[in-house]
Amino acid sequence: MSGRTGRRNRSSRRGVAPLDPRLLRYARASAVYVGLSTGISALTAGLVIAQATLLADVISRSFSGGATGLAGVWHLLVALGIVVVARAALAWAQEVAAHRSSAAVKSTLRARLLARVFELGPSWLVGERRTTLTTLVTSGLDALDGYFARYLPQLILAVVVPAAVVTWMVGADLLSALTVALTLPLIPVFMVLVGLATRARTRRRWRALAVLAHHFADVVAGLPTLKVFGRAKAQARALREVSDQHRRESLATLRIAFLSALVLELLATLSVALVAVGVGLRLVEGNLDLRTAVLVLVLAPEAYLPLRLVGTHYHASADGLAAAEEAFRVLDTPVHPSGRRVGPEPGRTTLTVEDLEVVRAGREGPVLSGVSFEVRPGETVALAGPSGAGKSTLLAVLLGFVVPASGRVLLGSGEVERAGSLGTRVELSDIDIERWRTGLAWVPQRPYLLAGTVAHNVRLGAPNATEVQVREALAAAGADDLDPALVVGERGSGLSAGQVRRVALARAFARVAARTQAGQGCLLLLDEPTAGLDPVTEDRVGSHLRRLRAAGCATVLVTHRPALLPLADRVVEVSLRKCPTSRPGRVPLAFAGVPA
Known part of the structure; x- marks a missing residue:
């Protein structure tokens, strides 16, 4: 198993x-x-207890003989109204903070x-599906709205409010407090069981969405070819099948969500009923x-209410959690x-490649x-060899896109000082690659x-x-x-393949001209520059x-073109079957003698 695949699997198992x-x-x-939401939850818990206490006082005084209508409880009703308004204000503040935080996090x-x-x-990127990354950065992370706006606030409330309520109930009625404390854990246990089932379903739904996006992008990109070959x-039928698979996975996830909501509601209702029966007797x-x-x-x-809502909002946040896992x-x-x-x-110093080896997962x-080869200032070195021998990979190493498994790329004159150290030479891996x-x-x-x-x-x-x-x-x-x-589309849409290549060559030539005029060096890297011309x-x-x-x-x-090989001072033949060899350039070479 490759290192990338291993990391991906470990991430999937971790969740x-x-x-x-x-x-x-x-x-x-x-x-x-999270800090702000915790503070709001603590205030909400206090208001919940205050509301219940005031309501109990109003009802008990109204049914007791000492109260004379509203005159004896009007101040309690005013306080109760203030508490209700305060709870609504805190809920609004929680909602606003959640949406702003979600936007900032995304x-x-x-x-x-x-x-x-x-x-x-x-x-x-070679080993990644680009459509999957595109889906992740766009609609995937948008699904975090459900996590921040619904699930996370309710999760914090589910920790703070039940603890505060049970603590307050201990002072009022120990038996009821014990009943609530013993039945409360049942809801998280069932939530965990439901969550394990939902996580697998959500992952499958996320993969189905990624496959659908990838397949659709491939069909659109290859539509001319598909039309020509009938x-x-x-492919339309295949796309319909992929779409149906995504629909089935989505409905399966919703089915679990509805069933889990039923189970949680039933548990909470039975628990409250158990408390009510004891209190009534x-x-x-x-x-x-x-x-x-x-x-x-x-x-x-x-x-019980915050725990019930956590289970309900968990399914709304499942897509966001799956996207976060991928992120x-x-x-x-x-x-x-x-x-x-x-x-x-670059271009002002000798570039030395020593026994380079690159492996790919x-x-x-x-x-x-x-x-192994050298490129001195002002020299042209051609890399020739069969397709797949690693010539483009070698350019990727010089660009800093690929890290070699062994060997090194050195920059400098390579003159040995008296102390025996390599004087002005420095490894490519040690310098600022962006510079x-x-x-x-x-x-x-x-x-x-x-x-x-x-021109752009x-x-x-x-x-x-x-x-x-x-x-x-x-x-x-x-x-x-x-x-x-002339305006062109993404990937040079509107231009032929040859025109796209010529514009790319002009871009490189403009870079060389700009640096030359500024008195700076430049290294020109060309990968099949005249293919299709x-x-x-x-x-x-x-x-x-x-x-x-x-x-x-x-x-x-x-x-691979023989017309360009005479431009080279040296031709380095790259092959996996043997060590590369160098031979002088600047002489016409028979096409049969040039590796394909």
Whole structure:
């Protein structure tokens, strides 16, 4: 079992506690709200006792011979009205605080989730369903409203109010207090049993929702292909089946919720009836006065009410707890710490890769093994090899997205000082990786464009680039036929695959030009930069890469195309079957001699 899977399973077994300390740790607003809710609950408990006491006094005095109508109890009625209004005001304050706290916690968790995803990087996202993360950050965390607005306040009330009521009843009627104290635990016991069954159902419902979202996103993304091959109706049936599965899981969860509510109501009703029978018998026999009897009969339901409502609101919060559990799984995923040292500028120093090995969870054996090479300032090094040999993974290591299992990436001249230590060399893992990335220009194997204009996507590489500089970058990438003001959709929707790649190349070239003009170094990382381009455009891109090399720009190039290999000073052949070898570049190579 992989480390990621093991952590996920451990998180699933642990679950989320009713008041999980991780929630307090990740969202400070929840800690403030818990404190405020505890204070409101204490005041509510006091008002409950005051209301029952005043009501008992009013009733007992009204039926006693000493009272003369309302004249003898009007002040008690006024006090009772004030208590009722105060309870309503506290309930309103609890509701307002709950919604504000819920909004603050959701905002904090979303920000922390996105920050953690950025910290974990693209290599972690490879093993995750992105639609599941999207559902979690949006509608998943929205389900926390039920937890904060209903369940958590009632949970605190269920702790404070029964304890206060039973304590007050001990002084009024010990026998009734014992009856309530002995029957109260029955409700939490049944709530735990119901909760265990509901948790499994809720997890299945959450998984069904994630599968539905994932399947729907896949169908929408692949709809053109499905239409061409006549499989659209089959996928519509499959989507209907997934939707029906989600519906069945939701109804199963609701069925348990309704049955559990019935059980809790029955237990609370029988418990109150047991207290009432004892009080009635003793009242008839003259062993209990009217005031005490009324006080006990009014307080007994108030002791059971918070526990009953906790069980009812638990089901409303179950989706939020399931989403919180998934959020904690992501937030608890360890992040490899970045160094703090200020490293040399990329492209201005020698980059040395020594015996690099990378392993990936879920795959047998390393995805990259035994890689060693150097990239000196102004050099172009090409990585060639069969698909799946780990060339893109190697670029991910240089970008700081992947942490190697062994080996290291060194920056510096590598000159040995007299003391025998490596003089100016520093490991990539020891430097500030964010600062390092500011000096990198990268074109991934599958370029990504954001919704916006072409110029907006080019300026992601150089935010201060002028319109002229944007057009120069587009021309260098063979995309001078594209209008910089052209609006494209997410993932470059509206452009062909070749046009998307050319805009990505222009973005990288704009970054190199901006840093060169500022007198700063830059390292260009290209992963299949001319895949899907015609020979004329490929030649224009190659010509610009020659100009960049002549200007001193260091480049690491991953390619299967023979037209780009002559640009390289060295060609490093990457293979899992043997240690990589280097051979001189800048000479035409027969296509048959280049690994596929």
